[in-house]
Amino acid sequence: MRIYNFNPGPAMLPPAVKQQIAEDLPNWRNTGVSVMEVSHRGAEFRQLVDETEDLLRQLLGLPANYRILFMPGGARQQYSMVPMNFARPDQQAVYFVQGHWGKDAIREAGKFCRARPLMPYVADRPYAQIPEHNFDSITPDTAYFHYTPNETLEGIEWHHYPDVPHDVPVVADMTSNMLSRPLDMTRFGAIYGSAQKNLGIAGITLGIVREGLLDRAPENVPLMLDYRTYANSQSLHNTPPTFPWYVANLVLNWLKREGGLEAMAARNQKKSALLYDFIDGSDFYHNPVRSDHRSRMNVPFWLADESLNERFLTESREAGLLGLKGHRFVGGMRASLYNAMPMEGVQALVDFMRDFEKRHG
């Protein structure tokens, strides 16, 4: 039975990447040992570091004045690093919050600067759209504007760039949708994202920062939370998470072979449309999100009869469809459709859902 893994992250890897991991394990690049056992300062790993940066620059068409950083700690650590590096303690930073992760980001930022929501977050139930807003209250002295272009619990995604005034730097938590389509990096001061969705496995976090922002940090930032520590050392100041970095390299090579971000954008659009169209055509399943704000990466859906939830999860697992349980904060189901999920996986899910509805509807 072919297995399809809809986990929200850690998520599935492309089969070709897993195959390469298996092949490399006894003897990586003629070192005689595995990539896990070589020095991060040796010639072979330095070459992997250079290659990985080149691949990212090519795939994203990155301008030269942006620096690529590989960091530990996940997006959660970035929630501290962004305000500690980009804002003075007395300075205002504006956060746009339309879901779970944005809420956690602003809460953490409040420890280090005057973090203010663009408009209040009403937490009584999951948002079903990006709230109506304007940016009139953003003043020129704002340190930065932060938002979360894709919220994984609510299944809400921005399909446009926010028009933030006064050249206030835009910072985005792109953990769950980076590399899923082309990106105009010139619209951003900085982006960041944990790797375990579209860039491999847990344990490493990608950051891309415009050079001018790197000099804002005060002197007393903890060494490993200071972006300059990474920018000044090609992220090799201390021993980095070498194996997750290696997997990121394999994933980027796979992305390139598959046609790059344009190809991914087309495929991701098609995959999510297949699932949303099926859900919208059914009374048995539903997704409440406004259609032009729906996430291509995370598709939450609910059964009209929630008493069937456990049966749905058991039967889907038996059919080789893994990881469909919704986040514990919102319940229901969720199918995560990152780059590595093939069209056949989504088709298999829709076929299962149709059959399940027939049997239980």
Add this chain to the structure above:
Amino acid sequence: MRIYNFNPGPAMLPPAVKQQIAEDLPNWRNTGVSVMEVSHRGAEFRQLVDETEDLLRQLLGLPANYRILFMPGGARQQYSMVPMNFARPDQQAVYFVQGHWGKDAIREAGKFCRARPLMPYVADRPYAQIPEHNFDSITPDTAYFHYTPNETLEGIEWHHYPDVPHDVPVVADMTSNMLSRPLDMTRFGAIYGSAQKNLGIAGITLGIVREGLLDRAPENVPLMLDYRTYANSQSLHNTPPTFPWYVANLVLNWLKREGGLEAMAARNQKKSALLYDFIDGSDFYHNPVRSDHRSRMNVPFWLADESLNERFLTESREAGLLGLKGHRFVGGMRASLYNAMPMEGVQALVDFMRDFEKRHG
């Protein structure tokens, strides 16, 4: 040709661990996918987390009032976390510095508390012993005493516990010698160590903290630098580095099968004695460290004729002996003999060194 990897870290893994990684890759514990692709909140990974903690408690004979934490960021991140969590900004912490890593630790701590060296560090050349000292200047209000029981560049190791007065908590950076012999944890307030030497691969850091110390941190510590974040969630507050955690689990299982820490202690003693005895019996090679302060983990040595260095490195690589180049700050050679290095590897190194001396001495 059998390859022996003397890298200082990332270092060699036990062959049995690499074999298990290869076997698990297509289908870990009947999940149908690899361990890299499962949720850290799923039943299978939670079981691995419980097992790993149990193994550590067994191997170390850990008292119940110590908490086990798995963290990102390496020991470097701990250099910030220790003072941020255990000292008030106006409070004194005393650092014992006899080498490279201790020096970096106290420099970082100075950002967050009144970090004071027990005695001045004289950096003109590598130390060849633990300096003479007494603890008379440590006062009862000292937040903690920090030391580095094994210095990897200098090859200096403490073979006794420091007798710090007034119940001042002792904190140790055990990155390079933890799990290499039994440990009386009751002598410590906290220890920490990156995994890539004796606990698997880079990307995860073990901390063991006495419960009473967990409540010292102020409220505004960055979330991922607050020990309580890990202590209150079994280190699962956010997505952890799951693959490095899994490898740590395999290494601990291997340690247990090999006889535990007593067996490791005997083996490590024998391995390092073989190499030191050979070096001491030769005029061609030398190690300057006082014999009762020598490291069992990292054996630096120098050729009397340094013009032969490149040839030594080339020929040793050709003989399958990898990673022997000394740290760039001290030059010469270094053989790292962590738990995974078998006696046969050390014997092969000594045989090569004897032969090289015959041909070039």
